[in-house]
Amino acid sequence: xxxxxxxxxxxxxxxxxxxxxxxxxxxxxxxxxxxxxxxxxxxxxxxxxxxxxxxxxxxxxxxxxxxxxxxxxxxxxxxxxxxxxxxxxxxxxxxxxxxxxxxxxxxxxxxxxxxxxxxxxxxxxxxxxxxxxxxxxxxxxxxxxxxxxxxxxxxxxxxxxxxxxxxxxxxxxxxxxxxxxxxxxxxxxxxxxxxxxxxxxxxxxxxxxxxxxxxxxxxxxxxxxxxxxxxxxxxxxxxxxxxxxxxxxxxxxxxxxxxxxxxxxxxxxxxxxxxxxxxxxxxxxxxxxxxxxxxxxxxxxxxxxxxxxxxxxxxxxxxxxx
Amino acid sequence: xxxxxxxxxxxxxxxxxxxxxxxxxxxxxxxxxxxxxxxxxxxxxxxxxxxxxxxxxxxxxxxxxxxxxxxxxxxxxxxxx
Numbered sequence: 284x285x286x287x288x289x290x291x292x293x294x295x296x297x298x299x300x301x302x303x304x305x306x307x308x309x310x311x312x313x314x315x316x317x318x319x320x321x322x323x324x325x326x327x328x329x330x331x332x333x334x335x336x337x338x339x340x341x342x343x344x345x346x347x348x349x350x351x352x353x354x355x356x357x358x359x360x361x362x363x364x365x366x367x368x369x370x371x372x373x374x375x376x377x378x379x380x381x382x383x384x385x386x387x388x389x390x391x392x393x394x395x396x397x398x399x400x401x402x403x404x405x406x407x408x409x410x411x412x413x414x415x416x417x418x419x420x421x422x423x424x425x426x427x428x429x430x431x432x433x434x435x436x437x438x439x440x441x442x443x444x445x446x447x448x449x450x451x452x453x454x455x456x457x458x459x460x461x462x463x464x465x466x467x468x469x470x471x472x473x474x475x476x477x478x479x480x481x482x483x484x485x486x487x488x489x490x491x492x493x494x495x496x497x498x499x500x501x502x503x504x505x506x507x508x509x510x511x512x513x514x515x516x517x518x519x520x521x522x523x524x525x526x527x528x529x530x531x532x533x534x535x536x537x538x539x540x541x542x543x544x545x546x547x548x549x550x551x552x553x554x555x556x557x558x559x560x561x562x563x564x565x566x567x568x569x570x571x572x573x574x575x576x577x578x579x580x581x582x583x584x585x586x587x588x589x590x591x592x593x594x595x596x597x598x599x600x601x602x603x604x605x
Numbered sequence: 606x607x608x609x610x611x612x613x614x615x616x617x618x619x620x621x622x623x624x625x626x627x628x629x630x631x632x633x634x635x636x637x638x639x640x641x642x643x644x645x646x647x648x649x650x651x652x653x654x655x656x657x658x659x660x661x662x663x664x665x666x667x668x669x670x671x672x673x674x675x676x677x678x679x680x681x682x683x684x685x686x
Binding site (some may be wrong): 316317320321394435495496498501504505508536544546 | 627642643644646647648650654655659661662663665667668669
């Protein structure tokens with residue numbers, strides 16, 4: 284599609300948790316073992332009372348501080364699964380807080396780790412069809428609000444944060460194709476239940492994140508390589524044509540296995556999970572920004588982005604960096 | 606397709622769980638081996654998938670298996686041993 288990612292910014296809350304924070308609350312945990320397997324050393328935790336919209340606004344304002352004209356924005360997609368309210372949609376609150384025009388389209392996408400890819404597909408399609416001209420995609424997540432301090436499966440992984448990214452039309456085909464998919468049979472393996480009936484049936488705690496780590500891992504190991512291969516088939520490219528792979532920053536054991544399954548050279552795979560943790564939908568844009576800052580992305584580079592997780596849902600796309 | 610021996614599978618699980626050599630038996634379960642927790646199980650799945658060249662990922666029941674004996678039974682059922 285004749286669309287490009289113009290700029291990216293992100294916000295991570297200043298409060299950082301590390302292995303010492305985990306062991307303080309859980310003296311029986313073997314932190315060395317957890318860190319060795321997850322690869323995650325530090326995670327960012329939102330301040331008490333800080334909302335998804337607060338973080339989204341901070342990331343978006345950075346975008347505008349870098350010279351993007353607010354009046355030129357006619358679309359916001361906010362990707363989140365931890366919205367401020369059940370309703371209204373958080374993107375409406377964000378439109379007002381950012382002082383964007385009332386002609387601006389605003390809506391939330393309720394997807395997790397695949398959400399950024401879906402939002403990029405939607406925004407690019409809207410631009411290409413001239414329904415909008417210039418849009419921002421904001422991914423903001425506060426999964427830590429769903430996680431108990433003693434949850435050994437989830438707490439060492441998830442981190443809070445937000446990203447904001449500007450998408451606009453251009454002359455060249457820079458974004459696409461996309462490979463998107465769903466398998467709702469795995470919905471119960473990564474879930475936050477809010478309904479009493481659901482809780483009684485499943486025995487899961489209310490308003491708490493439940494993850495069956497092994498089943499989710501099996502899903503990623505099976506589906507992500509298929510998704511990446513299908514995208515290459517669709518694009519007529521090979522793995523050698525890709526300059527950099529940016530996967531959802533789930534954890535070391537997930538990414539190591541994807542790299543092993545796809546037989547990718549490690550130097551072509553960007554990771555920042557050790558310092559950032561798993562920020563759900565925000566993880567791919569945050570990693571892309573870090574890769575640019577570290578000089579890992581050059582103009583003209585072909586990048587593969589792959590998101591996968593809760594749902595189950597997955598998505599991948601190619602981006603020619605401009 | 607080359608089949609993999611039971612001995613090699615036990616060695617692989619043992620290594621994935623970072624157990625001493627010879628410590629793992631057919632009677633080892635997730636209930637009686639503390640190192641076989643949720644993270645340990647992911648290591649087991651990953652290591653087995655590696656030696657079976659990606660054929661474990663598609664076997665859904667491997668995600669919930671709780672004993673060495675059951676792992677071997679599932680692998681045999683899928684003609685992998």
